[in-house]
Amino acid sequence: MENSSEQNRGNGKEAARPPALRNIAWEGFAPSKKADVPEGLWMRCPGCESMVYRKIVEEQLNCCPECGQHYRVSARRRIEITCDPDSFEEFAQEVAPTDPLQFTDRKGYAERLTAEQKKTGQLDAIVVGKSFIKGRAVILAVLDPTFMMGSMGSVVGEKLTRAIERATEEDLPLVVFSTSGGARMQEGAISLAQMAKTSAALARLDDAGGLFISVLCDPTTGGVTASFAMLGDLILAEPKALVGFAGPRTIFQTIRVELPEGFQRAEFLQEKGFVDFIVDRKDMRSEIARIIDYAGK
Numbered sequence: 001m002e003n004s005s006e007q008n009r010g011n012g013k014e015a016a017r018p019p020a021l022r023n024i025a026w027e028g029f030a031p032s033k034k035a036d037v038p039e040g041l042w043m044r045c046p047g048c049e050s051m052v053y054r055k056i057v058e059e060q061l062n063c064c065p066e067c068g069q070h071y072r073v074s075a076r077r078r079i080e081i082t083c084d085p086d087s088f089e090e091f092a093q094e095v096a097p098t099d100p101l102q103f104t105d106r107k108g109y110a111e112r113l114t115a116e117q118k119k120t121g122q123l124d125a126i127v128v129g130k131s132f133i134k135g136r137a138v139i140l141a142v143l144d145p146t147f148m149m150g151s152m153g154s155v156v157g158e159k160l161t162r163a164i165e166r167a168t169e170e171d172l173p174l175v176v177f178s179t180s181g182g183a184r185m186q187e188g189a190i191s192l193a194q195m196a197k198t199s200a201a202l203a204r205l206d207d208a209g210g211l212f213i214s215v216l217c218d219p220t221t222g223g224v225t226a227s228f229a230m231l232g233d234l235i236l237a238e239p240k241a242l243v244g245f246a247g248p249r250t251i252f253q254t255i256r257v258e259l260p261e262g263f264q265r266a267e268f269l270q271e272k273g274f275v276d277f278i279v280d281r282k283d284m285r286s287e288i289a290r291i292i293d294y295a296g297k
Contacts, residue, residue, distance in 0.1 A: 045069055047240075061281045070238045070281055072218060074120070075127040075144035078177055082285060083131040083140065090129040091166070092159045097124050100154075101188055109186040112148070120147045124155035125180070128163040133175070134289035136297075139167040141176045143224070145217075150180035152224050153187045157194025160228065164201040173211040173297045175288060178229040182222015182245075195227035202231050211297045213288060216243050216266065216275065230274070234291055236284070237266035237275045 042051050047069030057064065061081050062071045073081070079088050103109040117123060125147040131140050141163045143150040160176070167174035183191040205212060214232025219242035226245055229235075237243060244264035252259055262268045269275045279287045 063281055068239065068280070070218065070240065072145045072179060074146045075122070075125075075142040078142045079127065079129075079131070079140070081281070082177075082288075083133060084135065087132040088129050088140070089131065090127060092128055092162050093123070095123070095155050095159050095162075097153060097155045099186075100190060101186070103186040103188070105186075112186070116147050120144065122147050124153070124159075125150045126156045126159050128159045130166070130170075130172070133292075134285055136173070136289050136292045138173045138175050138288075138292070139163050139170070141174070143177065143179050145179040148181075148184065150178075150224075151182060151184035151191075152180060152194050152222075153184035153191045154194065156184075157191075157197050160194075160198050161201045164198065164205050167212075168201075168205045168208050168210055171208075171210065171297075173213060173292050173295070174205065175213045175215065176228065176232075177215045177217055178220045178224055179217040180220055180222065180224040180229075182224055192223060195223050198228040199231060202228055206233075211292065211295045213291055215279075215284070215288075216241050218242050221245065221247065233295075234276050235274070236277050236279050236287065237269070238281060238284075239266060239278055241266040243269050243275070 041054055043054050043057065044050070045052050045064040045066060047064055048067035050064070050066040052064055052066060057071070062073045062077065063069065064071070097113055099108070099110045099113070101109070122144055125144045126141060127144065128139070128141045131138055133140075141160050143152075143156065163176075164174060166172075183195070185191070202212060212232045214229055214235045216229060216235065216237040218238060218240065220229050221242065221244055225243060242264055243266060246254075248259055248264055260268070266275055266278050270278055277287065
């Protein structure tokens, strides 16, 4: 027994090693490498911070399956989940931005536009067309947050105005999904002029008895909020969408007043009378169709 104990102490590491592992080491066998998990399968929800399976998120119309957080989506994805299959007919595709001010900040505006166009496959931050939603014909305009945060420049103003005018001419409901950081600073006063341009076109639509359904998505801010986004006959919003002119941080830094809880969120604006209905994304198609039927359009 004493000899056995001394032997164990002399070979403490070897004796403590289970036989199976000891054999593996002696045979020079290396354990197989752990298989890598493909990137992009999982994502962290910014709302509840849960790890969620990306495919399930897509099946849930780009909403979190745990907390219902509505994620931002591109214009093309919005059209896909809103319109009847294969019913969207785009127009005004040829309208492209220019650089009238030769604007430069950290890089030139022309260079920035080229990079955004390459990244998104879009000429600018809006897509317009004629489509059907649950069998109801509509003129649809969708701002694209993936292109310079859906900012409104001359192209957004022109294409939206064409959509409004077509809705007026064809006596069709106009549906606009807004997701925007506001007027595009690189176009200066030209971008601000789009506020008046689109608002005047909407006034003509209203005079003709047309129906305008405005849908506010996260975020809808700046000159977009201060113009066409808040001029709908009915204003819908997705849950918890940020809607306002200046952002909460800017307001707080300016007036140094503690802002109410939930300030500028869709629920707060509905409580104050700025938003008519808050509609979950999965119910948006049905709600738009119901409004069109109710309005007799």
